[in-house]
Amino acid sequence: MDTTYFAQQAIVSMMVHLVFFAVTFWALLALNLEKLLKKNRVVQARLLYVLLTISIGSLVSSFFLDYLSWSQSLVHLLP
Template sequence: MMVGEVGQQAVVHIFVTLFVLVLVWWSLQSFKFELFVRDPASPQGRVLYVLVVVALTYAVSQFLLDYVNWSLMLQYLF
């Protein structure tokens, strides 16, 4: 793998992760977080919210990036 390809792959990963982060943050705005957390406005509630956003972002972006990489590797099947 060339150095330029690694750099391009890093940029794609960063942009996909940031896009998914915004998407997850936006979609969780409609989630009733107060039903599961005693005081969602407290620092602990806010940190938990951020951790949930980060965990979902990582899972979804990793899935998307893996799917793209697996799709690109299909050319080596035949």
């Protein structure tokens, strides 16, 4: 395969991950986690938001990229 194809795949994957990180962070802002966290733990709360964003965003973007790859592979089923 051509190296250009791999470079394009890498760029698409990076962009998809970043988009889903942003969407996940935006969605997490709707939660009221302050009630669950201890007072005066601002840095730890922010770190928790970042870690949740990365973990949930990675799962969703990996699923999206896998699904995209699977749908592109369906072309090989046709004669």
